[in-house]
Amino acid sequence: MVFKDINCNFYMQPQPLQYASDHDSVASVCEKNNIVTRAIYNLDKAGDANDVTLRYARESAGTEYPVIRLMPPVYPEETYTRDEMIRLIDNDKALFRIHPKNFAAPMYTWLYDWMFDILSESRTPLLVSLQELDLNDAAAVKEKYPELRLIITNTDQWLNRQYIGFCKHFRNVYFDTCNTIEYYGIENMVGLIGADKFLFGTYMPEKEPYDKTFQILFCELSQEEKEMIAHGNFERLVEVRA
Amino acid sequence: MMTVKEYAMQGQIKPGLRIIDSHSHLGDGEQCPLYIKTLPAEESIRLSKRIGINAMVASSLKALFGAAPAGNERIMEMTRLFPGYVYASIFYDPHYHEECIAQIEKYKDDPGFVGVKIHPRESHTCIATADYDRLYEYCIAKDILVACHTWETEPANNPKDYDAVLSRYPELKLQICHMGGTYRGCLDSIDLANKYEHVYLDFNGSLYSQIWLEELIKEAPIEKFVFGSDQTFNDPRIMAGRVLMADIEDDIKQKLLADNFEAIIGRKLV
Numbered sequence: 001m002v003f004k005d006i007n008c009n010f011y012m013q014p015q016p017l018q019y020a021s022d023h024d025s026v027a028s029v030c031e032k033n034n035i036v037t038r039a040i041y042n043l044d045k046a047g048d049a050n051d052v053t054l055r056y057a058r059e060s061a062g063t064e065y066p067v068i069r070l071m072p073p074v075y076p077e078e079t080y081t082r083d084e085m086i087r088l089i090d091n092d093k094a095l096f097r098i099h100p101k102n103f104a105a106p107m108y109t110w111l112y113d114w115m116f117d118i119l120s121e122s123r124t125p126l127l128v129s130l131q132e133l134d135l136n137d138a139a140a141v142k143e144k145y146p147e148l149r150l151i152i153t154n155t156d157q158w159l160n161r162q163y164i165g166f167c168k169h170f171r172n173v174y175f176d177t178c179n180t181i182e183y184y185g186i187e188n189m190v191g192l193i194g195a196d197k198f199l200f201g202t203y204m205p206e207k208e209p210y211d212k213t214f215q216i217l218f219c220e221l222s223q224e225e226k227e228m229i230a231h232g233n234f235e236r237l238v239e240v241r242a
Numbered sequence: 243m244m245t246v247k248e249y250a251m252q253g254q255i256k257p258g259l260r261i262i263d264s265h266s267h268l269g270d271g272e273q274c275p276l277y278i279k280t281l282p283a284e285e286s287i288r289l290s291k292r293i294g295i296n297a298m299v300a301s302s303l304k305a306l307f308g309a310a311p312a313g314n315e316r317i318m319e320m321t322r323l324f325p326g327y328v329y330a331s332i333f334y335d336p337h338y339h340e341e342c343i344a345q346i347e348k349y350k351d352d353p354g355f356v357g358v359k360i361h362p363r364e365s366h367t368c369i370a371t372a373d374y375d376r377l378y379e380y381c382i383a384k385d386i387l388v389a390c391h392t393w394e395t396e397p398a399n400n401p402k403d404y405d406a407v408l409s410r411y412p413e414l415k416l417q418i419c420h421m422g423g424t425y426r427g428c429l430d431s432i433d434l435a436n437k438y439e440h441v442y443l444d445f446n447g448s449l450y451s452q453i454w455l456e457e458l459i460k461e462a463p464i465e466k467f468v469f470g471s472d473q474t475f476n477d478p479r480i481m482a483g484r485v486l487m488a489d490i491e492d493d494i495k496q497k498l499l500a501d502n503f504e505a506i507i508g509r510k511l512v
Contacts, residue, residue, distance in 0.1 A: 017453040017457040017458070017461075018457065019454035019455075019456040020454070032489070033251075033487065034251065157276050158276045159276075161276075181449070181476050182276065182277075182476065182477060183278050183279050183281075183474045183477050184279040184281060188279040205452075205454075206452045207449070207452070208454050208455060208484060208488065210483050210484050210485075210486070210487030211449070211479070211480040211481070211483040211487075212483070213483065214250060214480075214484075214486060215477070215479050215480065215483060217253045218292070218293055218479050218483070219479070
């Protein structure tokens with residue numbers, strides 16, 4: 001089975017006690033584990049982090065999609081204009097990630113303003129970690145932008161009632177599998193909200209990919225459901241944007 | 243010959259591989275702050291067997307959540323229902339000292355008994371206190387393994403606090419469950435394993451530490467590491483996958499998955 005990783009990150013420099021952490025070593029681990037395509041995100045906080053991500057993605061011959069750190073349109077030098085954002089989507093098939101906590105940019109409609117319009121209209125996925133997200137803020141955005149494709153990554157077993165409830169309430173909400181560790185969780189949650197809601201995600205290099213691939217290979221879902229999670233949903237949401 | 247990883251990538255477990263889950267829980271539908279899917283014990287065991295687990299050392303969820311004596315009887319019952327597969331880690335709660343020690347004494351020679359489990363957070367008893375000393379003294383005298391839940395961010399069971407305990411009881415045979423959970427907790431647990439001869443590292447919680455298994459096992463003697471899944475809180479496929487799919491030689495994987503634990507308890511379980 002092949003995998004396509006919605007949550008594949010890298011650092012510019014190797015990190016202590018991480019077997020793989022820079023772009024090339026993470027790519028090598030992906031290759032050894034049948035992770036053939038990935039949405040890549042630069043965890044470095046340098047000002048040119050997005051430029052580095054774009055460079056790697058453009059050199060990848062279609063195996064990497066850039067995930068762009070999206071700052072709200074407040075300070076021009078750290079964010080994008082409408083035209084720049086549309087070009088990133090059209091030319092690079094970019095995805096975007098916001099950081100409500102780590103970069104102090106909460107998911108408020110009035111803060112991101114027209115950006116949610118562009119993302120909704122272009123069916124471009126917006127990634128956000130549940131570790132940083134206030135679901136009440138996300139709910140307010142989803143009320144106004146029901147078509148916004150929100151991929152909530154890094155879920156938290158201690159919040160499983162809340163985020164599954166959120167997904168039942170709002171459409172176009174998806175999750176990655178990097179933290180789906182609770183007992184019989186993948187089968188149970190797929191039974192509740194469907195296999196079309198989960199995308200294979202590793203959160204490399206902060207986590208290893210091994211448990212995620214094994215989980216899909218050995219889970220008690222149908223082959224069709226496994227393929228959807230492993231790569232099909234990535235193809236639909238990231239590559240085709242159907 | 244195909245490796246453990248190559249088998250796993252084809253959805254199979256390598257024949258002959260032995261896996262002992264040294265840290266698990268079994269229960270009867272107890273609820274907790276997060277939602278946990280409960281399967282009947284037979285189904286949990288079927289799932290474990292399907293991913294190659296040959297034996298599980300379990301403590302009782304009922305005991306963990308406040309009913310230690312009743313829960314311990316239930317877990318011993320499960321060892322009799324599933325002989326040679328389910329082994330018991332009798333839960334010790336300092337609030338039920340007499341009852342728990344009596345149960346350990348009663349079952350310590352039972353083939354289903356493997357050791358003692360403590361959970362300072364759930365028992366509201368900090369490891370930095372002397373409240374577990376009576377247990378430690380008993381277990382040292384009887385050569386019984388104590389498995390302790392640890393988490394660096396939980397005040398009741400920060401592994402760092404074990405340094406003072408172990409300086410008093412260096413002969414204590416201690417399994418540090420979760421390795422403290424965080425990056426700092428893992429490093430502190432490793433320090434303890436390197437400092438004290440009978441301290442062992444249940445690397446389950448290092449899942450959350452940003453430390454990859456390939457690097458983790460370089461930080462202490464390989465014999466110090468033991469495999470535990472924390473099922474049925476966590477899915478056993480998470481930790482199994484973490485070992486089976488890692489870039490580690492098969493003979494090392496076998497030590498991590500079963501050999502080390504059997505050496506620690508001094509008996510073969512499978």
